[in-house]
Amino acid sequence: MRNVIVVGCGRVGSRLAGMLSDNGANVCVVDMKPDSFANLGRNFNGSTVQGIGYDEDTLIKAGIEDCDVVAAVTQSDNANLMVTEVASRLYGVPHVIARLYNHDHERAYMQLGIDYVCGTTLVAEEVFSKAIAGHGSHVDTFGDYEVLRFSIDLSWTERRAIHVHEIERDHDIRIIVFERKDGSASSIPTRDSTLYHGDTVLACVRHDLIDGFSKYIQS
16 A cells, blocks of 8 residues: 655645545645645545645654655745655655746756656546656556656666667567757657657656666656
């Protein structure tokens, strides 16, 4: 069973908490306003903690020291960012997801390795999908395959570039489209296309091969 903390109990947070709980997760919801917990409904079987979502004492009460996923879905980008920083940097939570309102910050979030959902519709469903997938690059699932979006990491090699066919050959994946790190160009690749460290990639990979490919995913 996954231990999940949901920070923010508005419309999105309460729906997300219910979905995760129904899926068998051990869920704790954090919010500053005690009245907000009424959004969870009578059938919610998780726990609640009143407090500031990025406060360490609050997060410890919520169980962050034994937590698998933290989802920061308040109505404040700044608060959500602070939650992700505390959860990932101070407590080493394996998977942290932030709700993002300002589209202008998407590229910065991706380059910082912050997993996020941007938009005002179906946010709970998207965060739920990411939390269940168990990693930050998840976009969608098709049977045995996942679509991933990530910044490519070559820092573990001595190379600054790699050909598409090398990645596809060695890891049995398909690169669908890529965008240069500076946003100057995007393209559907050929087998001889070159990818550079920091380029954004959309790829399709089989579930059971993701771990072996994860070294290419910037975190």
